[in-house]
Amino acid sequence: AQSVTQLDSHVSVSEGTPVLLRCNYSSSYSPSLFWYVQHPNKGLQLLLKYTSAATLVKGINGFEAEFKKSETSFHLTKPSAHMSDAAEYFCVVSDRVSNDYKLSFGAGTTVTVRA
């Protein structure tokens, strides 16, 4: 069975400073890993995904994440936070071998951006 642990339930940053959201995963097989963002009253939007290619994955809106198998981590970063980045972020895992359509979500990290 696969699961993810988001290490911070809430992150607060100043506008223009870096953002780091931490995620560790557990997976029996080769994982697919995703980061989704959820703005209030909006649907979940895919930021980026890792399947099996390059370990450094670039996504939309300047976000990127690095897959580190030795650390079982998939942390999300952005060099400079913008006010519009304030939202809920979910780290997600699925197994590419079995039941790979079933997404397992972390509990989420709430990001606030201070002006």
Next chain:
Amino acid sequence: GAGVSQSPRYKVAKRGQDVALRCDPISGHVSLFWYQQALGQGPEFLTYFQNEAQLDKSGLPSDRFFAERPEGSVSTLKIQRTQQEDSAVYLCASSLNRGTDTQYFGPGTRLTVL
């Protein structure tokens, strides 16, 4: 283009009532998923359709929950005899082909059971 749409966006039900939640996937998407998101939690998988076939319903919490997709497009999630613990946001997602393709989510239906 149009994304996944869900209706109603908000539903208030009295305990014991039946409710029906609708999902319109992106046109042409073969796969459709339902998730349940409790307050302060991440979404949890409920069920998966490929066209009209329900291939996985392992996440449905009880036999009061029923989902269908009779023509392989629109889907309905029905909850019978609602309980307070059913209060949550119900999310629908669709993907183009196989379930492993990127899932696109709708805005959700917030169900409150009084």
